[in-house]
Amino acid sequence: MNIAVQNVCFSYNSHPILKDVSLNVHQGQVVSIVGPNGAGKSTLLKCMVRLLKPQTGTVHLDGKDIARKNSRELAKALGYVPQNTRDVFSFTVLETVLMGRKPHVAWEVSDEDFRVVTQVMKFLGIENLAARPLDQLSGGQKQKVFVARALAQQPAIFLFDEPTSNLDVRHQLEVFATIKRLTETEGRTVIVVVHDLNLASRFSDTLVMLKQGAIYAAGKPEQVITEDNIRDVYNISATIIETRYGHYVLPIEPLKDNAG
Numbered sequence: 001m002n003i004a005v006q007n008v009c010f011s012y013n014s015h016p017i018l019k020d021v022s023l024n025v026h027q028g029q030v031v032s033i034v035g036p037n038g039a040g041k042s043t044l045l046k047c048m049v050r051l052l053k054p055q056t057g058t059v060h061l062d063g064k065d066i067a068r069k070n071s072r073e074l075a076k077a078l079g080y081v082p083q084n085t086r087d088v089f090s091f092t093v094l095e096t097v098l099m100g101r102k103p104h105v106a107w108e109v110s111d112e113d114f115r116v117v118t119q120v121m122k123f124l125g126i127e128n129l130a131a132r133p134l135d136q137l138s139g140g141q142k143q144k145v146f147v148a149r150a151l152a153q154q155p156a157i158f159l160f161d162e163p164t165s166n167l168d169v170r171h172q173l174e175v176f177a178t179i180k181r182l183t184e185t186e187g188r189t190v191i192v193v194v195h196d197l198n199l200a201s202r203f204s205d206t207l208v209m210l211k212q213g214a215i216y217a218a219g220k221p222e223q224v225i226t227e228d229n230i231r232d233v234y235n236i237s238a239t240i241i242e243t244r245y246g247h248y249v250l251p252i253e254p255l256k257d258n259a260g
């Protein structure tokens, strides 16, 4: 499934945040959205899943306006993992991941639901946590559970907001490798907000760099991850190192005027 954002403008209480953002994401692609704190990355994701309604502009799924889809259709199409998932109830890990099956569950949980959930938990290495209450897990373990819940949903398009922010380097790599595999083997589409430019560069087909609510650069990682772009958008000096895994950024130091 493709998702197209067209000329989206969004303001919170007449304070403009997104300024004429357009973006086409094709089926099977991993697109990373990067940019400084407050640039509007989470706001853009929320507009893409209809949690926020842009004042102008549209979001289309395979040519159909999301404003015209019902909630069940939307839940089947889009799997969204927000930045901060607060769960006050003490569900177990298994119960939480099973909730991802909700759009598919008719009256009761089927063998197929259990099969999918077990497979996803194995994929992410959390099957040993199945019986643990969620509120007793570490931040990183919880983050993996919410990624697992989205995977269990099996939507056509995943939208992850900083899914690896609490994870150690090994688990970051595992989650991004899983994301990449979803696109390559199952044709899913992934849009991911991520601060780590190196993870973004390594695992994305396309990178979108936001600055103050507008797209500053978009394209292949090597076109976007440049010393000039990083200086202009993050206001730091950085060196780019070319490796066989892609363009890697070595941040050097902040420049004088603090933009962002």
Ligand SMILES: Nc1ncnc2c1ncn2[C@@H]1O[C@H](COP(=O)(O)OP(=O)(O)OP(=O)(O)O)[C@@H](O)[C@H]1O
Pocket: 012, 017, 035, 036, 037, 038, 039, 040, 041, 042, 043, 044
């Ligand atoms: N509910 C809200 N009401 C008013 N302003 C908001 C609200 N949510 C976010 N903002 C503002 O909108 C701007 C963009 O926020 P957003 O969360 O989209 O940025 P971001 O790029 O995801 O940042 P970060 O990297 O820090 O997560 C910020 O200036 C923020 O203060």
